[in-house]
Amino acid sequence: MFVLIVGAGRVGAAAARSALASGHEVSVLDDDPLSHERLDAGQPTSWEDAGGRFTVGHGIEIEALLEAGIDRADLFIASTHGDNTNLVIAQIAQQRFGIKHVIARVMDPARAAWYETQGLRTISPTRHAIEMFESALNEITA
């Protein structure tokens, strides 16, 4: 499977490394060239030597998306630090490039829930954190 990940922060970089380790073809797009270091950190070989791809550019720019290989992506992950950027580029991946599997990281649980009802798969770390705090609270006070 060809996986395109936009945004190589903690989440994006870790997801990229584990996708590559699982044998997938992985391309990462980030507008900060230094974010490449997160892909290499603690690894025996560099990201490229391990078979990964890295492109510098912003996920809303069509040239950057094409250079990163969006036209043949099977899975598109939008994991930049901006909720709105993720929601917009995920919809571009769905509607313009017809990518079947698209996931957007959305910190705001309310926006994540609404876009989920519109047919966009979202992951909201905030919602997970809230749920974990709630279950911890229940466990302690039980």
Added chain:
Amino acid sequence: MYVIIAGGGKVGWNLTRELLAKNHEVTLLEAGRDRYLTIEQELEHQVQYGDATELWVLERAGIQRADLVIAVTGDDEDNMLICQMAKEKYLCERIIARVNNPRNREWFELLGIQPTVSATDLILRLIEHEVPSYGLVHLLDLRDEQLEIIEVEVAEGSPAASVQVADVKLPEGVLIISILRDGSGFVPKGDTVINAGDEVLLVLDPGLEDSITAQFAGPMT
């Protein structure tokens, strides 16, 4: 009319002032704390503090009853999302979005966000208007209706100069709707003679511009 404006920059603030002066009800949303406090000194309760891409901020501003939502923040993704949610979640009938980077216009259209306003495009149009060598000026695009209104100056020696309106050779789908002469405009009749130097307004189906310029342009020099 109840209008919600997202983004209290120069555009949003002044737009709010103008609409209030025209007796509309307006709420301006500004996400920057310092900027909000500055604006609040003048607009008081007509400005609210908050990120307009958050649903509760939009709902607090009363988006359910808004007649028009205008997104003029400096961030295109924010403007797209605000308008998309206004239209699709809150079923607001009218939206206007600002495009900061003209290269993003394609994405606004992809997400069904229209109309859009871009300063770059406005300046380009102004240049077209001020530099006569361009010949043809787009005045209005009615995209949904598939119609355009353009303005063209009649050059000396062009096929249309000194010819009656009915005799100008125009393709199907083009109609002369007005003539501007000596600073005033009028609606011509079939026997009105077009003069060199007139500015002619035409309504047309998109894509017919090229077939029109030949009629109004002067002989090649």
